Amino acid sequence: MDRKKVLWADDEIELLRPHILFLQDKGYEITAVTSGEDAIAQVRRGTFDVVLLDEHMSGKDGIETFAEIKTLHPGVATAMITKSDEEGLMEEAIGSQIDDFLIKPVNPSQVLLVLKKLTESTQINRNRISKEYLSQFNQISTQIAMGAHWEDWIDIHVKLSGWDLEMERYPDLGLADVLQDQKSQLNLEFGRFIEENYRDWLSGNDRPPLSVDIASKYLATPLKQGKQVLFLVLDCLRLDQYLAIEPLLYEHFEITRDYHYSILPTSTPYSRNAIFSGLFPSDLERQYPELWKRGEDDESSSNRFEHQFLDQQLTKLGVNLKSGSKYVKVLDPEEAERVEKKVSSYLNQPLVSMVFNFVDILAHSGSDSDVIKEMVRSDAGYRSVTRSWFEHSTLFNIMRTFAKQDVIIVLTTDHGSIRVNKNTKVISDKEASTNLRYKYGRNLKCDSKHAMVMQNPENYKLPRRGINIDYIVAKEDYYFVYPTNYNKYVNLYKNSFQHGGISMDEMILPVVTLLPK
Template sequence: MTRTPHILWADDEIDLLKPHILFLQGKGYDVSGFTDGASLLEALEEDRLVDVVFLDENMPGLTGLETLQRIKARRPHLPCVMITKSEEEHIMEEAIGSKMADYLIKPLNPNQILLSLKKILDEKRLVGEKAMSDYQREFRELGMRLMDRLDREDWEDIHRRLVHWDLELTASGDTGMSEVLRMQKQDAGRQFARFVTDNYGNWLSDLDRCDGREDPLLAPKVMAESVRPLLDAGRKTLLVVIDNFRYDQWRALGPMLTEDWQVQSERMHWSFLPTATQYARNAMFAGMTPANIAKVQPQWWKEEQAKGSKNAHESDLLGAQLDRWGFSGQWGYHKITDVVSGRKLVEDFHQIRDRDFTAVVFNFVDMLSHARTESEIIKELAEDEAAYRSLTVSWFEHSPLRELLRLAAEAGFELVLTTDHGTVQVADPVKVQAERDVTDNPRYKTGRNLRHDDGVFSVDDPEAFGLPKPHLSSRYIFATERDFMVYPNNLNRFIRYLDGTFQHGGISMEEMLVPLVHLIPR
């Protein structure tokens, strides 16, 4: 704040507070004193440049609370501080319920008043400066770590730290340090892609090791590692899969669950390649790789070019996995694709209440990601990652999912919250050439005779990577980092169409390192 902050202070003993007023003036604040609430309200009508109001609760005429109510009716966002001799709980509750910025109890200490003002007027600046200072220190530490030989645990921790600083710097509004963070994320993303391409085939060669202890926890092992132990222990369990749900979205949304839930454990699982629903979520519900689904349960697998939904048999795949575990309890599966079906599930919660296990898939975030590509309005609303997070939080706040989770907590369920894959905001085009029957996803392609620029990860032996091979010459190629694949024909049109959109299917921390959270009711 460049101008002198202006404070209005009403107290019937304002003359006795002169030392405090002089102290604040010496600290650079302009303070106007009044002996009653009515006089303060008159001054407030004439002066629009008021930053904070101090109110004594016990004044003759209008009390502090009555004055507060009139201030909030006229200027609802003006910060007000209640000052009182009373520590009675009902007065505190009424003041807090009236959205007081702070609550001070007499006798007052000058530094106590100063701290309250700094918290109200300078909190964002001070928090931003602290965040900038802390990130500058950690920037060097992260930079040194990225030069080391990193393992699965290192990469999960690095992603966790980068997301933390993304949230902190976004909240602080420091665009300069946010740009430094963007460059560090770009460097980390490049090295992460190299780590995955160097090791992914080895992980798939021994899937039993992919349980999150040494090797990454991959999609086919997620249910066995997160849900099965709860069912074996006889605990009622709700599995919620939010399609296309990034780790940063979980970190932004998670605090909204704390009223009803307590986090028991938070970890990451690594989405299956391609990081797309057909592969990653089917692998999770089946408990096996897509290649094995196509071989063992071909009636429940559809190839890329087949018509119809590629995820129409999730309930069948889940049921088969539960049977292999020997699970004999009552269970159900629901896929929520719109608000109407979500509300219907909440209305019918009595049917879920007595089940041992329920799995629910919510598709909104995935639909938001695809709408971001198609709709100019959504492009403006979700211009960058921070706005994309904000839209997700806004959706959850008003969604049937929030009510479902509240009911589940009341019913004593334990909750496993996860996703099939994340998404990345793409920025860099790479050219590919292919026949007509290849997939149209800009983050991965599968088909024959694929030709591409450098930087694309090519899988020439799909079965070694747990992927179906519909033709003898079928290959898969994956975009890494923030790349997206375009064809030479109409090149500029496709670049304009896809640049800056949120896509999934390829190799990036945002797509692959996704939340797996176990929560218990409070």
């Protein structure tokens, strides 16, 4: 291993000779100087891995020396050594972005620990992550072998999503491909699990929280208690994307994270209508037969009653909102800015519901725009773009405004998405739907290994849509392609993000309660 170079500046450096000898024995190359000016001169002549600075030196003090060194070499790690533990000094050091500090008198082992932290933490974390991941890999395999319950699948998906973020921080570990292979195999098992259990869930037998349960489980109680609630639905937000933005919320909120399963198909007309109405699609068809008669691609048509649905559901749940509720759907940046400007007028409402479509638009644009396709060509890229959007978004501004008014925020999503890589042929009548991850129509034919076939839609609480209509829902990372112009559409949609099917990323979703700090 290369010897790490350490510059140590202290006007009593001779008293620290035993420390220097100890560190040299541990493999560090120490350059010792007695003043800030000498330290700056050394940095001008060469590079160092760590700079140790005494706070009180004649001439330039530690803070002044640090500022000049950071100008010369912004990336060098720095630790301050001081006789004082005064709060003001600590705040000044933190504000100056000093990496660590020690209080005199220091012993050699303390200095060694700081040097290890500043020079070896990345490698230590790599070793830890490799060990922990391989251990959890085996634990998950055991869970599956013993017969995973729906709660186990949530646990598995949370772990895998967490590992996605860890592997992103350390791409040179070489474990990303192992993780992706594991996820692919687990999605195969998850598809079998859903096929075996989904119909029973619809009958209410030992089922997880589903889309239809969100309002009763997370909105009704605080509203009955007279608390104000901001209900946010971020269309198409995956769990790993939420985990990427969650650290931005720590400063402002106490966070309780729960999970629910999207109903099938994992598509807005089904899952989001289920969230707002508390009803399965077949029940909605009986009450609102016109809802399913227009094309699903027109969201203003298929999801145009969300406000009314939620008000009616809350009334059934015994929630009496004397001043009514507010509902806003944000489909573009211009609308987001208009909402932000008017947000103060919403603060007295007992319930404000907002739907944001940015993540869904991003997912669908990947197949149409080369620029966006390049930005989100991987799951890591998709997470990064989502986090960057959220950090600078009007949504985040709105959330912080509501937090100042002590409003409870419930944040969730209607479905996730998956990057599709495997195509499978489908044959149908001309009237069949155009979605890539699910289809409904007459005479649908596909490979049953690649899709869940739903004959008699009412058994799956889906709208009938006419006589002899069936549904098929893709599993794993398959997408449906018609034989006509087959190769063209295979190439067009390969490696794009889609939703509507059966996968952990599409079905297992966060429901987050945020209490203002």
